[in-house]
Amino acid sequence: MKAEAFLVKFCSCHIYSQYSFSISTSKAYPHVPVMHEGSFSIAPGPFQHYMSAHSIPESSIARLLNLMILDVHSNQLKSLPNSIGCLSKLKVLNVSGNLIDSLPKTIENCRSLEELNANFNKLMKLPDTIGFELINLKKLSVNSNKLVFLPSSTSHLTSLRVLDARLNCLRSLPRDLENLINLEVLNVSQNFQYLDTLPYSIGLLINLVELDVSYNKITTLPDSMGCLKKLQKLSVDGNPLTSPPSDVVEQGMHAVREYLSEKMNAGHKSPQKKKSSWVGKLVKYGTFSGNTRHHGPREDRDGFIMSDYRSIDGLASPRYMGMFSPRRLFSPRTYFTR
Secondary structure, three states: OHHHHHHHHHOHHHHHOOOOOEEEOOOOOOEEEEEEEEEEEEEOOHHHHHHHOOOOOHHHHHHHOOOOOOOOOOOOOOOOHHHHHHHHOOEEEOOOOOOOOOOHHHHOOOOOOOOOOOOOOOOOOOOOOHHHHOOOOOOEEEEOOOOOOOOOOHHHOOOEEEEOOOOOOOOOOOOOOOHHOOOOEEEEEOOOOOOOOOOOOHHHHHHHEEEOOOOOOOOOOOHHHHHHOOOOEOOOOOOOOOOOOHHHHHOHHHHHHHHHHHHHHHHHHHOOOOOHHHHHHHHOOOOOOOOOOOOOOOOHOOOOOOOOOOOHHHHHHHHHHHOOOOHHHHHOOOOOOO
């Protein structure tokens, strides 16, 4: 019996839709699907050759409303059905080892999802708003793909504990990583010539235990990494590091953290350039004239200033008092005249 027909027939039984289950093949009968309670999986082997057009039928997934584990790893799937968004109780999704180049946007409706494994596919990007919806996600594994960046919404996955994005083409990481307050393991190694900087916020991951940034093109580790008090394992091999220098790196993680911490403290003690005040900004953009006259045409200047500089005494003279009378201020005319 073909897999597609088997799934539709099986899912049409109402009683089974209340449970999660799996399908695999047995050694004694390699061509006969076997049902196991606990998850739904399509294991590699003779059974996978029955997959229709390298995809899972929409109707087969749409009927599994109470499914908690979906495992379709190591097949030839090129896409996932949009109906996967119907699986509101799904906790584990394993689609690793396939040919998938993008995840359906409807996956954001799987708000109970705790683990997503999409390793060894052809993913070029993740859904832009994935971090806003999958608030219960604890493990995100997307290694060995073609990802150029992680969406900025990734920093909103506040329940995330493990983020594995090694062996991709990442050029940068989200800037607001400090929001990942429960992150314990971060692996962005082996992005090779693409990843050359780390965001300052990486040092604000207060619960980070393991950090692997090896085999990238990073030259400088952020000083903020000196604040990673819980860090127990740090891998920076294969990077052209200049800060910290190689002799510090060779001494191990504690030496690196101490070096960065001292550098950060020294930076705070050094005099910093005084920030320009709001008055300075007004002068810069022409909204505050100060003692400067400007006789150029009005349309060539930014902001709103009077055509000529006049002293307070001049403005208070009878000639200009009429400019600020209630009748003039509340009249339909919205500009000043002499």
